Amino acid sequence: MGRSFDVVVIGAGPAGYIAAIRAAQAGKSVACIDEWKNKDGKNAFGGTCLNAGCIPSKAMLESSELMHRAQHEFKIHGINTGPIELDVAAMQKRRASIVRQLTGGIAGLFKANKVEGLVGHGKLLAGKQVEFTPVDGEVEVLTAQNVILASGSSPIELGIAKFDDDRIIDSWGALELTEVPKRLGVVGAGVIGLELGSVWARLGSSVTVLEAMADFLFMADRDVANVAAKEFRKQGLEIKLGAKVSSAKASKNGVTVSYEDANGSQSVEFDKLVVAVGRKPHTDNLFADDAGIQTDERGFIVVDDECRTRVKGVYAIGDCVRGPMLAHKGSEEGVMVADIIAGETAEMNYDVIPSVIYTSPEIAWVGKTEEEVKASGRAYKVGSFPFAASGRAKAMEQTSGMVKMISSKDDDEILGVHIIGPMAGELISEAVLALEFSASTEDIQRTIHAHPTLAEAVHEAALAVDNRALNYPNK
Ligand code: FAD
Ligand code: NAD
Numbered sequence: 248m249g250r251s252f253d254v255v256v257i258g259a260g261p262a263g264y265i266a267a268i269r270a271a272q273a274g275k276s277v278a279c280i281d282e283w284k285n286k287d288g289k290n291a292f293g294g295t296c297l298n299a300g301c302i303p304s305k306a307m308l309e310s311s312e313l314m315h316r317a318q319h320e321f322k323i324h325g326i327n328t329g330p331i332e333l334d335v336a337a338m339q340k341r342r343a344s345i346v347r348q349l350t351g352g353i354a355g356l357f358k359a360n361k362v363e364g365l366v367g368h369g370k371l372l373a374g375k376q377v378e379f380t381p382v383d384g385e386v387e388v389l390t391a392q393n394v395i396l397a398s399g400s401s402p403i404e405l406g407i408a409k410f411d412d413d414r415i416i417d418s419w420g421a422l423e424l425t426e427v428p429k430r431l432g433v434v435g436a437g438v439i440g441l442e443l444g445s446v447w448a449r450l451g452s453s454v455t456v457l458e459a460m461a462d463f464l465f466m467a468d469r470d471v472a473n474v475a476a477k478e479f480r481k482q483g484l485e486i487k488l489g490a491k492v493s494s495a496k497a498s499k500n501g502v503t504v505s506y507e508d509a510n511g512s513q514s515v516e517f518d519k520l521v522v523a524v525g526r527k528p529h530t531d532n533l534f535a536d537d538a539g540i541q542t543d544e545r546g547f548i549v550v551d552d553e554c555r556t557r558v559k560g561v562y563a564i565g566d567c568v569r570g571p572m573l574a575h576k577g578s579e580e581g582v583m584v585a586d587i588i589a590g591e592t593a594e595m596n597y598d599v600i601p602s603v604i605y606t607s608p609e610i611a612w613v614g615k616t617e618e619e620v621k622a623s624g625r626a627y628k629v630g631s632f633p634f635a636a637s638g639r640a641k642a643m644e645q646t647s648g649m650v651k652m653i654s655s656k657d658d659d660e661i662l663g664v665h666i667i668g669p670m671a672g673e674l675i676s677e678a679v680l681a682l683e684f685s686a687s688t689e690d691i692q693r694t695i696h697a698h699p700t701l702a703e704a705v706h707e708a709a710l711a712v713d714n715r716a717l718n719y720p721n722k
Contacts, residue, residue: 249387250363252278254588255377256395257369257533259283260294261301262565262577263397264353269585270393271360278389279362280369280379286423290366290382291350292357294399295566296574299419302349304442306342307422308605311449315607320644333450335426342422371396371534375560393560393588396540396548397581398533400526400566408434408495408522414502415495418443421521427451432504432517434492436463438604439523441479445606448484455515457490457506459524466602468616468665470631470651475610475667478647482607495520528567543569553594554584562587576600599682603672608634608648611675614663614682617653626656630688630711632704634668636719639699645669650708652678652688659687664708670701677705688712 254270256263259281267279283298284290291298317331357364367381377389402417404410410417421443427450433440436458448454463486464472479486490513492506502520506513528547534540539558541549548563550556556563562584565577579595586593604610620627631651634640648668654661664678681691691709696702707716714721 249379249389250278251390252276252363253391254278254393254395254585255280255369255389255391256397257281257371257377258294258397258399258565258567259292259353259364260397260399260565260577261296261574262399262581263294263395264292264356264581265578266395266397266564266581266585267362268356268360269582270395270588271362273585273589275585275588277362278365278379278391279357280365280367280377282366282368282382285346286419291346292353292364293346293350297350297353298346299422301574303342303346303422304418304439304446305605306345307338307446308442308607310338310341311446312607315449323644333427335424335450339423339425368532370532371538371540371561373535373537373539375558391560393562395581395584396533396556396561396563396567397565397577398567399529400572401529402522403525403527405434405492405495405522405524407493408504408520410522411497414497414518415520415522418521418523421447421519421523424519428518429453430501430517430519431455432457432502432515432520434495434504434520434522435459435524436486436488437523437525440521441484441604441606443521443523444484445479445482448482453485454483455485455487455517457487457492457504459489459491461489463488464604464610467610468612468651468663469618470649471610471612471665471667474648475606475608478608478667479606526566526572530567533567552597553587554580570597571600571602573600573602596683599679601675601679603675605672608645608668609671610667611671612663612665613675613679614661615653616663616665617651620653620662625662627653627662628656628659628688628712629653630708630713630716632707632711632716632719634701634704636707637699637701637704639701639703640669642699643669643701650674650704652691652705652708652712654688654712659689659712661686661688661691664705666705668701668704674701674705677702 253275254277256267256279271277370378431452433456436456463476490508564580566572583593601613633649635646651665653663688709696706
């Protein structure tokens with residue numbers, strides 16, 4: 248018989264490692280099992296987010312943004328440089344080093360919080376036992392009072408464009424390219440397609456994004472999506488909407504992609520093709536048939552609002568369960584479940600989860616879009632403020648975009664905030680807090696915002712809801 252723990256977590260991504268630390272902080276004995284292996288063959292904690300998702304993509308977005316600004320903006324500031332040269336190897340070394348530091352940091356956090364970090368495969372057996380197969384060593388069957396499944400997700404593969412790790416690649420492959428492809432194709436104008444398409448476009452690729460839907464960024468507020476489409480096209484991203492890819496054939500010289508759109512059958516050649524059409528829950532060999540875990544028709548582990556599975560004492564969190572596939576959503580579920588295990592009352596507000604797309608300009612929102620509010624039948628008011636009227640944005644040379652705020656007509660409660668512009672991902676936090684506290688636009692109107700800051704645009708948008716904007720003409 249193997250060791251016994253109060254809590255065994257399978258998966259050390261942002262959902263699992265946070266759950267493990269929170270449970271240990273409550274005095275529980277905790278083990279966290281993870282099998283992630285990087286392309287260098289080394290195991291690392293942190294899951295998709297730290298190794299192949301949020302963090303490396305933001306490292307590459309930052310580097311490529313600097314390249315773009317050096318090429319196009321320095322002159323405006325009166326800074327003349329010689330020709331700007333790109334060293335992709337150095338850029339990639341920096342990305343890898345950031346990832347290494349942060350994933351190593353989790354190992355350190357586990358030690359500090361007395362979480363037993365176990366490297367290898369975990370499988371839930373019947374009776375809350377967990378079979379642990381280490382990378383090297385003997386299989387051990389752990390006994391747990393509580394088990395948390397946090398196995399994450401993996402990219403969806405298209406049958407007509409199978410990944411070959413060379414010409415047809417997934418988002419992880421696209422993050423670790425060693426040279427700039429001349430012609431880059433991207434299937435899917437979702438979050439990954441736009442973020443990674445932006446990275447390589449800024450570094451010099453000619454990027455074409457093929458999106459099946461007719462609407463651009465269908466999940467975003469229409470006003471924001473329209474500004475975004477205009478901005479991205481201005482930056483040289485070719486975005487083809489209503490494009491149904493029918494085949495992708497890799498050869499020695501590239502990839503030939505055939506698709507249908509409103510103009511009929513088309514064919515286009517790329518050097519690399521990134522397929523980013525969504526992700527699916529990863530539950531391979533995660534639980535035994537008799538463990539009692541149920542999955543839905545799309546493969547997600549079925550859980551209730553508190554992330555309980557059908558088996559008492561077994562929970563599931565993060566990308567492997569319903570809800571948006573976002574690191575912060577998974578982490579908060581981890582906190583909630585650890586607190587429930589510790590005997591506390593805990594819940595998650597699924598209505599107030601911020602979304603951020605780290606393009607330039609950034610896009611961020613929380614709450615309902617105007618279209619959703621309209622469809623709900625609730626009477627509402629809208630105010631918006633353009634960054635072109637913000638002194639700070641002007642000083643930053645980043646005046647594209649706006650803040651848009653929607654509140655209910657009856658009691659002024661804020662229903663949604665939508666931002667496209669500089670640092671939108673940082674600015675949205677004020678709105679998230681406002682929605683969490685059911686604030687009104689008047690609450691924000693009467694809150695002092697430092698000058699000159701980008702946050703003043705949020706303040707002005709709140710004022711604009713009541714036609715009281717001070718630094719921009721009202722409707
Ligand atoms: P994961 O991070 O996928 O971690 C699951 C872990 O469990 C993995 O390490 C896996 O190896 C391990 N595992 C699975 N099964 C087993 C098993 N049986 N035994 C042992 N170990 C197992 N989200 C954001 O919020 N912001 C972003 O900016 C963002 N950017 C992204 C960029 C890209 C390119 C991608 C691909 C994703 C991005 N995401 C972003 C999404 C984010 O990465 C995921 O929502 C998040 O990682 C989910 O966390 P998780 O803990 O549920 O799963
Ligand atoms: P996504 O769901 O954001 O976008 C996929 C896009 O592909 C959609 O627009 C869809 O209409 C399109 N599509 C689907 N099938 C297609 C086909 N056959 N041909 C053409 N287009 C097709 O998925 P993603 O971009 O792969 O990202 C996966 C997940 O990772 C998302 O859920 C996202 O939340 C998460 N993520 C988040 C961030 C962030 O928070 N900044 C960044 C990257 C990824």
